[in-house]
Amino acid sequence: MNNLFNRKYVVQGVFIVVLLILVAKLFYIQIASDKYFISANSNVLRNIFTYPARGAILDRNGHVLVQNEPVYDLMVTPKEVKPFDTLDLCRTIGIDKKKFDKNWRKAISQNGYRESIFEKQLSVQVYARLQEKLGRYSGFRVQKRTVRQYPDSVGGQLFGYVKEVSEKDIKNSGGYYRMGDYIGKSGLEMSYEEVLRGQRGITRMIYDVHNVAQGSYANGEFDTLAVSGAQLISGIDIKLQKLGEKLMQNKVGAIVAIEPATGEILSFVSSPSYDPNLTVGRDWGNNYMKLFANPYRVFNSRPIQGMYPPGSSFKPIDALIGMQEGVIDPNTTFFCPGFYQAGRHRVRCEHVDGNTNLRRGLARSCNTYACYIFQKLLTRKGMKSQRAMYGDWEEKIRKFGFGHKLEIDLPYERKGIFYTEEEYNKRWGKRWGYTTVISLAIGQGEITATPLQMANAMAIIANRGYYYRPHIIKSVGDNREIDEKYRSKNFAGVDARHYEPVIDGMEDAVNAGYGTAYASRVPNILLCGKTGTVQNPHGKNHAVFIGFAPRVNPKIAIAVIVENAGYGGSYAAPIASYMVEQYLTDSISPGRRAQADWMMQQNLLPALKTKVKPGRIDTIRNRIDTARKKPDTGSRKTTTQPTKAERKP
Known part of the structure; x- marks a missing residue:
C-alpha cells in the first residue's frame, strides 16, 4: 500500500x-x-558580410597607383524568392532574359537555401535604380564591396589582377575565403594578398517581409567591423614608369630601373603591356580572354620571366673577375685582328681594334678582348684544370646574381639558365674546355638572364661591389615594415678597387667618340653603360643596354631589352638615356625631346606567322596559280600578276 x-x-x-x-x-x-518574434512576423535575420577595402598602393612620391571604387553584388536566396516581374529586374540591372535564366540556374544548383551572387559588380548608378525597387524582389538583397581602379592605366604586369576565388583557393585559405570572395592572382596583388585584403566584418541584419533592412540585431552587439587592408608604398616613380611604357609601345622587351643605394625598383616595364583596368568590372572575363589570346603574350612579365642571353653586357662582369683573379690589369693589352680563334671555332668581332687595353675594349665592346679574359680565367692553373676552373668561374658569376632568383617581391620570377660544371660533363663527358664554351665570354651560349638580373648587375657595379635585393614595395602599413632580406647587403666578391677601371670603359662607351653608345650621351649627366647585341636564331637580333648614372653617387641603374631591334646602340641605349635623364632631371631636354617622341612612334613588333592547317586549300594562292595558267585571249602575250593583297602569305 x-x-x-x-x-x-x-x-x-x-x-x-x-x-x-x-x-x-x-x-x-x-x-x-526576440528570435521567435522575428520569425513570427515574417522577418529574416541574416549574416551580412562587410568586405573591407583593399589596401591602396602608392608610388615613392605619394601618388596613388592603385585605389578602390564601390560596386554592388546582387545576392539571392532562391527558396525565399516569390513571383515577381523578371523583365523589370533585367531592365533595372542591365541584363537580358537569357543571362537572367543562366544566373538563376546557377543559384539553384548551388543550394536553394544558401545565399549566392546573382549578378556581380553593379555600378553605383545601377545600384541607385535597383535600391528603389528592391522591395519588389523578395529573396534578393544588395551587398557592397570595392573593386580595384588604376588611375594611370599602366603597370598591368606589375600590379597584376584580382579574381574570384576558386575551390582550391578556399581550401588552402584556412577558412578565410568563401565563395564569391576575391583574391590577388598575379603581380603585387598576389604577393601582398594577406596584407592588402584586410579583415572581413559581419553584420547580423534584420529584414522585414518586404525585404527591407530593419537594422542590426541587438543594436549591433554581435557585429564585427571590417578592417581595411594595409597601404603599400612602392619605390616606383610614376613619371618614369609612364615614360618607359610610352617608349616601349609597339615593341617587345622590358625596362628595369633600380635605385642602387636601396634596391628599390624605380620602373618595371614589360612590353607589350595592357591597361589593368581591363581586368576589373563585369566585362573582366571577356577582356581577360582577349588579352590571353594576344599573340604577343601580354601576361608574360618580361622583366622577371623573359630570359635573354646577356650578350656583350656580360663583358664588364668577366673583366672584374679577371682583375680579382690577377689574370689581367687595366693596362693588359690583347691584339684584335677582328676575331678570336678558339680551336676550330672563330668568334668574330664587329671591328679590327688592333692592340687594345681594358678601357678601350669595353668602350668598343671588343669580342676578342673578352675571349682572352675568359681563356686566361679557365687556364690559369693549366690546361688540365680547365673544367675545375670553370666551376670556380661559375661560382663567382653567381655572386653577381646570375643563375638564381633574386627573390623580388613578385610571383613567378625565373632564375635563368646557367650551366654548372656537372651539366657540361653530362653533355660533353670529360672532353671539353674553354674553347668548347667560349661563347660564354661574350654572354652567349648556355646562359640566359632576366632583365632584372642585368639591372641588378649594374647596381653592383654602381655600388662598387654589393647590392640590395631588388624589391618593389619599400614599406607596408603604418609601421613601415619591410622584409629584412631587402635591408641587408649582398657582396659580389670583387674588391672595390677593381671597379673604377671597368667603369672607365663604361663611361667611354657612352661619352667617348669611339664608344658604342656615343649617340645616347646625356647632357650634363655622366651615364656609364654597356651595349649588347644578343643573337636571335628566330629573327633579327635583340638590342641590350645596361648602365647607371651619374658616375659619382649613382641614383639609377638600368637595363633595357628591345627584341628584334638589332644593335644595342640603336634602340636600347637611347631608351635608357631618356629614362635616366627623366629620373635625374624630371624632364627630357628640349634638344632630345623630338628624338624621344620619334622613339615612341617606332613599331618593332615582329610579324606574326599565320599557320595553314595541313590539307587545307590555300584559296588565295590557288586562285593566283589558276589565273597564271589561263590561256592568252589576245594577240599580245600577258602575264597575270598577283595583287598586293594576294602577295601577303
Missing part, C-alpha cells in the same frame, strides 16, 4: 517538473528572446 502511495507522488512530481519546463520555455520564447 505504501509502495503504491509513493509511486503516485513520483508520477505527480514528474508531471510537475515537465510543466515547469514548458512554462519556462514559453516565457523565454515570448518574453526573454
